[in-house]
Amino acid sequence: MENRHYLIGTAGHVDHGKTELIRALTGIETDRLKEEKKRGISIELGFAHLTLPSGREVGIVDVPGHERFVRQMLAGATGMDGVLLVIAADEGIMPQTREHLDILNLLGVTKGVVVINKIDLVDQEWLDLIQEEIREVLAETIFANAPLYLVSAQTGVGIPELKIGIDRLLENAESKTANGPIRLPIDRVFSIQGFGTVVTGTLHNGTINIGQEVAVEPGHRFTKVRSLQVHNQNVESAKAGQRVAINLAGINTDEVEKGKVIITPGAYPVGNILDLRLKNLVSMDKPIIHRQRVRFHIGTTEALGRIHLLEHEELPPGQEGYAQILLEEPVVGAAQDRFVLRFYSPAYTIGGGKVLGVAELKRKRFKENVIAQLHLKDQGDPLDLIEKELIEPKTIKELEDILSLDPTEIDKQLKQLKKQERIEIWKEENTSLFWAHDAAENWRKRLIDHISAHDRQFPLRGGISREELKVKLDVKWTNRRWQNIIEQGAERGYYRITGSKVKLKEDIQLSDSFLKKLECLEKRWKTAGLMPPDLEGGSQECGIDKGNNLEFAGYLVEQEKWVSISGLFFNSESVRQAQNDLVKLLEQNKEVAVGDMRQIWGTSRKYTVPLLEYFDQQKVTKRQGDKRVLNR
Template sequence: MVERHYLIGTAGHVDHGKTELIRALSGIETDRLREEKQRGISIELGFAHMLLPSGRKVGIVDVPGHEKFIRQMLAGASGMDIVMLVIAADEGIMPQTKEHLDILTLLEIPRGIVVINKVDLVDEEWLELMEEDIREKLKDTVFHDAPICRVSAVKGLGIDALKNEIDKLLSEVECKSSSGPIRMPIDRVFSIQGFGTVVTGTLQSGTISLGQELLIEPGEIVAKVRSIQVHNQKVKDSGAGQRVAVNLAGVEVAEVERGSVLVSPKVFQVGNILDLSLHNLPSSVKPITQRQRVRFHLGTTEILGRIHLLNHDELPPGQNGFAQILLEEPVLAAPGDRFVLRFYSPTQTIGGGKVLGVADFKKKRFKENVLDQMRIKDLGDPLELLEKEINEPRSFEELLTCLQINAEELDKRITTLKNNNRVEIFMEDDTKLLWGIEEAEKWRRSLIEVVMNYEKQNPLRLGISRGELKTRLGIQWTNRRWQTVLEQGAKYNTYYLKGSKVQTTEHAIMPPLIAKRLQELSGRWESFKLMPPDLQAGAENVGISKNEAVEYAQYLCEIGEWIHIDQLYYPQKEIEGAQTVLTDFLKKQGEIAVSEVRELLGISRKYAVPLLEYFDQQKVTKRVGDKRTLC
C-alpha cells in the first residue's frame, strides 16, 4: 500500500495561540528565531509533525498571524490539506482573522476546523455566546460548516478531541500524486557547513529520490539531490504531501531565492505573463483597475506586477473576470494554480483566483476569440482537460475538435503527458490514438474481470467472443477501434486473443463434474479410433445431454484433443496417426484409391471419404481423378 502524507496548518489573528496549539498537539516548539521567542509571535514559518490516533503521520505548518507577515502566511498555506482557524475565546474574530479567511477562500483550501482556544479564560455562558457569534460570522466563508473544537492549548484541554476531528477529516482527503512530475515551492534556503545548500518546502507532487537531477526555477539552475530529510530523519525518497529538506549539490545558496521552485526538468513553464481567472473580494472597498500595480502571491513567491483586464474596464468588488498579469520578474506557474493579489501599498488582500496558463504575449482586450479561449482554459487545467478527453482512446483530430485548440498547443500537452508516462499512444491503421495510461489500465482490469466471470460461468467455452464482450462492456466504439484496442491490450499479456475469442491468462478451474464427463467422453472416443459415433448419441452414454454435447466437443477441439471433420469428431492423435500411415503409403506407392484407404486404415467408406477430403484441405494429399497423391 502506498504511504499517504498529509499537511495541516494554522490561520488566525496574532496572539490567538496558534504556536502554543501546535506545541500541545505535537510537543514541538515551532518558534525557532530568537526574535520570535523575544516578541512572542511567529515571524517565519514553523514546522512540526505528529502521529494521529489512526496512525496517520501528519506535518504541521505554523504560519504567522501578524498583518506584517501575511507573505509568510501565504507561503505556508500552499499545499495544506486542512486548516485550523484559531480564534481566542476571549477576543473572537479579529481583523487579521478576516484577512486569513479571505486568503483561504481564494486559495480554495478544501477543509477546515474552527479551534476556539483559551477556553480556560472564559466561563461557559461567554463561550456559548462566542461560538454562536463565530458561526454567524463564518456563514459566508469556506468555514461555514466546519466543525468547532474547544481547547486550551496551555492546559491541554480538548486536545485529544481535536486530534480525533483532524483524523476524521483526513479520512476524506484525496492522496496527492507521487507519480507525476516533481514540484516543491521553496520556503527556506540555507547552508550547512560540510554539506552545502539545503532547501525546504512542501512537496506538492511527484517523488524526490537520492541522486536525481532537478531544476530550480526560474533560472534553470541544475541541482543534484545529495540527501533528503523528512521530520529530521534521513530518507531515500519523499512523496507528495511531505515537508522535505533537500541537500543539493551543484548550486550555491546565493543562486536560490525563497519563492523559487524545485522541479522535474522540461515539464513546467516559466514566464512573465500569466492568463488569469480573477476574483475581486466582496470585502474589497475598491474595484481592480486596468494597469493597477499589485503584489502577486503564488506558492512561496511574491512578485510585483500590473493587471491587464480582458473583459472589464474595472473589476468591481465581488465580481469575476478574465485578465493577465504582467510580472516584473518571471515565475513558474501551472494551469490550475491558485494565487492571491494584494494592494501594492498599503498591503491588503484584494482578490485572487486561478492561473489559466503562461502566456507568450499580452492579449488584446474585449476580443471575443480571446475570451472564448480563456473560458475554455477556465474549465480546468489544460492537461487535466486533455486527460479527461483521453479517458477513452481518441485520435489527434478528435481532440483538436473537442478541446478547440490548435495543433501546436495540443502537441505541447501530449509531449508533457508522454514525458511523465501519463499517456499511451498506438496506431489504428494510419491514425494515432491516445489513451490515458491510468484509464487504459483501469479499463483493462474491468475487461479482465468480465472475461474471468464469463469463463467461470462457462468453463467449457475457453473465453468470450469479441462481439459478446463488446456488448457486455457497453462499448460504443466503431468495430475497427474496438479491434484495435483489444489488440493493443493483448500486447501487455493481460489477456489473450485467440481467433474470435478473448481469454484470461489463467483459465477458470474446471468444476469436478464437468472434468469427469470430459474425461469419460474423451476416453470413449479413443475407443472408437477412426470411426467415431454421432456426437449426441455418444455423449448421452456418459451423461451429457444433447444440448450440452456440442459445447463439450468444441472445448475438446479448442484444447487440441479432437478435430471436427464433416459432422464428426475425431481424436487428434488418431488423425495424426492416419496421416502418417497414409503419407508413408503414398511415398512408396505414389497414389491411393478410396477402397485402398478403407483397407489401409480399417474403416468404412463413410469415414474414408471425409478423411481424404480433410487431408486434401490440409494440403497433405490432392485428388487426381478417383485417386489421391501427395501434395
C-alpha cells in the same frame, strides 16, 4: 486509520497567541529565530507535528500574523487541509485577522475552526460579547458555521477539546495525490556542514524517494535527493501532505531559493504569462486596473507583474473576470492553482483567484473566442478535462470536435499528460490514439476478468472469441479500432491471441477429472482408427454429459489430437496414416476410386467419402469424375 497525511495552519492577528497555541497542542516551540524570540512574534514560518486522538498524523504551520510578514503567511497557507483562526479574547477581531480571512478565501481554504485564545485574561461577560462579535464578523466567511473553541494556551484549558475538534475537521478532508509527479514549493533553504544544501516545504503531490532525480524550477536546475527527513526523522520516502526536508546533491544554496519549486523534471509548466480567473475583493474600495503593477503570490513564490484584463477596462470590487498576469520572472503555475494579488506599494491584499494555465503569448482583449477558451479551462484543469474525455481512446481530431480547442493546444496538453504518465498512446493505422492510463488499465483488468471467467466456465475452449469479448466489454468503437487495439494489446503482452481467440498469458490448468475424460476419448478414438464412434455414444462411454461432448471434441481438435471432418471426428494420427496410404497408392496407380480406398483403409463408405473430400480440400488430391488423382 487511513495512511495519509494532513497539514493545518494558523491564521490571525499578531500576538493573538498562535505560537503559544501550537506549543500547547504539540509541545514543540516553532519560534526558531533569535529575532522571533526577542520580539515575541513569528517572522518566518514555524512547523510542528501532532498525533490526534484518532491516530491521525498532522503537520502544523505557524504563520506570522504581523502585517509586515503576510508574504510568509501566504507561503504557509498553501496546501493546508484546514486552518485554526486564532482570536485573542482580550482584543477580538483585528485588521490582520480580516486580511488573513481574505487570503484564506482567495486560496480556496474551505475548512477551519475558530479558536478564542487567552480566555484566562477576561471575565465571562466580556467573553460572551466577544463571541457574539466574532460570529457577526465571520457570518459571510468560510468560518460562518465553524465550531468555536474557548482555550487558554497558557493554562491548557480547552486544549483536549480542541484536539478532538481538529480530528473532526479532518474527517472528510480531500486526500492529496500520492501518485504522479512530485511538487514541493520551497519555503526554507539552508546548508548543513558535511551534508550541503537542504530545502524544506510541504509536498503537494506525489511521492519523493531517496536517489530520485528532481528539478528546481524555475531555472531547469537538475539534482538528486541525497536524503529525506519528515518530522526530524530520516525516511526513505515521503508522500503528499507531509512536511519534508530534502538534502540535495551537487547544488549550492545560491542556486536554489525560497519560492522555487522541486518537481519531477518536465512535469509542470513554467512561464512568465499565466491565464487567470481574477477576483477583486469585496472589501476593496478601488477597482483593479488594466496594466496595474502587482505582487503575485503563488505557493511560496512572490513575483512582480502587470495585470492584463481580457474582458474589463477595470475590475470593480467584488467582481470576477478573466485576465492574464505578465510576470517579470517565470513561475511554476499549474491549472487550478490558487493565487493572491497584493498592491505593489504599500503591500496589501487586493484580490486573487485561480490559475487556468501557463500561456505562451499575451492574449487579445475583448475577443469572444479567447473568453470561450478560458471559460472552458475554468471548468477545471485542462489536463483533467482532456483526461476525462480519454476514458475511451480518441484521436486529436475527435478531441478537437468535443472540446472546441485548437489542435495545437490539445497537442500541448497531451504532451504534458504524457510526461505525467497519465495517458497511453496507441495506434489506429497511421493515426495516434490517446487513452487515459487509468481508464486503459481498468479496461485491461475488465478484459482479463472476462477471459478468466470464460475459462472457468468453458475450460476446454482455449479462450474467448474476439467478437464475444467485444460484446462482454460493451465496446462501442468501430470494428477497425477494436481490432487494432485488441491486437496491440497482445503485442504489448497483456494477453495472447490465437486466430480468433483471446487467451490469458498462461494456459489454463485443467482438473484431474477433465484430464481423465480427455485421456479416455483419445484412447477410444485411437483404437477405432478410421471408423470412430459417433460423438454422443463415445462421450457417454467416457462419462461425459451430452451437453458437454462438443466442448471436449473442440478442445481435442484445437490441440490437434483430433481432426473434424464433415461432422465426424477422427484421430489425427489415423488421418495422417490414411493420407500416406492414399498418396502411396496414387503414386503407383495414378488414380483411385472410392472402392479402392475403402479396401485400403478398411472402412465403410460412411467414412471413406468424407475422408476423400477432406483430402481434396487439403489439396492433397483432385477429383476427376468419380476418381481421384494427386494434386500436383
